[in-house]
Amino acid sequence: PVWTPGHCHTARYTADWKSLDARPLPAWYDEAKVGIFVHWGVFSVPGFGSEWFWWHWQGEQPPDSKCVKFMSKNYPPGFSYPEFAPNFNAEFFNPGDWADIFKASGAKYVVLTAKHHEGFTTWGSPNSWNWNSVDTGPHRDLVGDLGEAVRNRSLHYGLYNSLYEWFHPLYLLDKKNRFRTQEFVMHKLLPELYNMVVRYKPEVIWSDGDWEAPDTYWNSTQFLAWLYNDSPVKVIVTNDRWGAGCACKHGGYFNCEDKFTPGKLPKHKWEKCTSVDKFSWGYRRNMKLLRTVALGGNYLLNVGPTPDGMIPAVFEERLRGVGAWLKINGEAIYASKPWRIQIENSTVPVWYTFQGSSVFAIMTTKPPKPTVQLMEPKTSPTTTVTLLGSQKPLPWSPVNPNAGLTILLPELPYTPGQAWILKLDGVH
Numbered sequence: 425p426v427w428t429p430g431h432c433h434t435a436r437y438t439a440d441w442k443s444l445d446a447r448p449l450p451a452w453y454d455e456a457k458v459g460i461f462v463h464w465g466v467f468s469v470p471g472f473g474s475e476w477f478w479w480h481w482q483g484e485q486p487p488d489s490k491c492v493k494f495m496s497k498n499y500p501p502g503f504s505y506p507e508f509a510p511n512f513n514a515e516f517f518n519p520g521d522w523a524d525i526f527k528a529s530g531a532k533y534v535v536l537t538a539k540h541h542e543g544f545t546t547w548g549s550p551n552s553w554n555w556n557s558v559d560t561g562p563h564r565d566l567v568g569d570l571g572e573a574v575r576n577r578s579l580h581y582g583l584y585n586s587l588y589e590w591f592h593p594l595y596l597l598d599k600k601n602r603f604r605t606q607e608f609v610m611h612k613l614l615p616e617l618y619n620m621v622v623r624y625k626p627e628v629i630w631s632d633g634d635w636e637a638p639d640t641y642w643n644s645t646q647f648l649a650w651l652y653n654d655s656p657v658k659v660i661v662t663n664d665r666w667g668a669g670c671a672c673k674h675g676g677y678f679n680c681e682d683k684f685t686p687g688k689l690p691k692h693k694w695e696k697c698t699s700v701d702k703f704s705w706g707y708r709r710n711m712k713l714l715r716t717v718a719l720g721g722n723y724l725l726n727v728g729p730t731p732d733g734m735i736p737a738v739f740e741e742r743l744r745g746v747g748a749w750l751k752i753n754g755e756a757i758y759a760s761k762p763w764r765i766q767i768e769n770s771t772v773p774v775w776y777t778f779q780g781s782s783v784f785a786i787m788t789t790k791p792p793k794p795t796v797q798l799m800e801p802k803t804s805p806t807t808t809v810t811l812l813g814s815q816k817p818l819p820w821s822p823v824n825p826n827a828g829l830t831i832l833l834p835e836l837p838y839t840p841g842q843a844w845i846l847k848l849d850g851v852h
């Protein structure tokens with residue numbers, strides 16, 4: 425019941441967690457299941473390591489020697505991080521092309537970094553003078569331009585926003601004062617955040633960079649109460665990074681820690697965001713997506729465009745592959761719910777979801793025999809089984825009178841994700 429469409433238009437929320445946490449999550453989010461996370465900013469220019477480059481190079485003590493070496497080898501002495509900005513030029517950025525790829529991936533929402541920990545905004549923030557994509561670099565409103573293209577393809581649009589900024593002087597001042605002052609929050613963060621919401625009306629705020637200070641420092645509950653009560657986006661969804669100790673506890677859906685991988689069904693809606701890794705999409709990634717959905721989560725797939733605005737061909741290929749697979753199998757994914765059992769170890773692992781009166785059994789490995797035995801579904805004389813992508817009913821026989829069935833599988837076709845889904849009707 426927590427995930428049903430809310431009474432967002434009538435309820436008023438007060439600026440405390442008890443009230444805010446009781447807000448039902450807008451239904452579109454749970455139904456969407458798959459999103460795209462775009463990490464794009466000045467950090468794309470060195471493109472070395474990750475979006476944490478600046479911190480590893482000049483923030484942490486001692487600095488990361490690989491980053492230091494990279495800089496001394498490739499850039500003149502005294503080169504500073506902000507000097508990367510002019511090379512963040514986005515000259516080939518075609519938001520329509522990106523949105524076409526995202527749409528083809530089968531994702532239902534897109535989240536762009538509006539501001540990462542480096543503080544550079546990918547829109548013309550008046551609170552980030554000369555450190556934004558309109559004053560410097562691309563000289564373009566990236567947040568606005570991508571948003572228009574994404575929404576034009578009926579995808580939901582969200583924005584990532586880092587609360588803290590590693591090197592902002594006001595933030596450093598507050599930090600020195602052990603967060604007993606709020607200079608940064610009152611004069612930089614909040615004016616910018618309110619402005620961003622009113623201008624772009626994002627449907628997700630993916631908050632981050634919260635952990636050094638408590639939610640009271642960030643004014644998180646006051647901001648969220650405004651967001652839910654009075655902002656122009658009542659269907660907005662937020663995550664749980666709103667202050668030290670909030671993750672996995674307060675806010676909208678839960679991201680928890682970065683590598684959060686629950687073993688069993690969590691009680692609260694959650695989202696898994698994946699970091700860029702070198703594992704091939706075909707096997708590992710798809711398995712993670714299916715496991716995430718079976719356990720009630722959403723899956724946010726990360727993409728890192730180049731500073732000149734291209735999506736690397738290898739990402740595009742993977743995204744289109746996921747889309748091709750979802751086109752056949754989406755019935756078991758979009759708007760599905762976790763079933764009463766989430767996984768069964770048959771001869772291969774089988775994950776379950778359901779939608780309406782259909783139960784879906786998801787195999788991420790090809791069974792060694794042309795049969796598979798499922799012990800969890802309870803059959804009836806009217807039970808039918810099909811393989812998604814084909815209408816043909818598959819022969820099956822009961823294992824026990826009231827539990828379990830053995831299904832005779834057809835030759836399993838090649839799929840880009842190496843995952844096959846059986847649709848069971850008339851089972852419970």
Ligand SMILES: *[C@@H]1O[C@H](CO)[C@@H](O)[C@H](O)[C@H]1NC(C)=O
Pocket residue numbers: 575576577578
């Ligand atoms: C997308 O843009 C095209 C061309 O400008 C327009 O005709 C169409 O209605 C738009 N679609 C949506 C969903 O906004």
Ligand SMILES: *[C@@H]1O[C@H](CO)[C@@H](O)[C@H](O)[C@H]1NC(C)=O
Pocket residue numbers: 614643646647
């Ligand atoms: C921040 O929170 C304080 C109370 O803790 C409140 O007085 C103030 O109005 C809030 N400011 C904003 C901009 O939300």
Ligand SMILES: *[C@@H]1O[C@H](CO)[C@@H](O)[C@H](O)[C@H]1NC(C)=O
Pocket residue numbers: 767768769
């Ligand atoms: C299924 O197998 C996996 C891996 O072998 C194991 O971790 C898990 O606990 C098993 N689950 C059930 C429900 O038996």
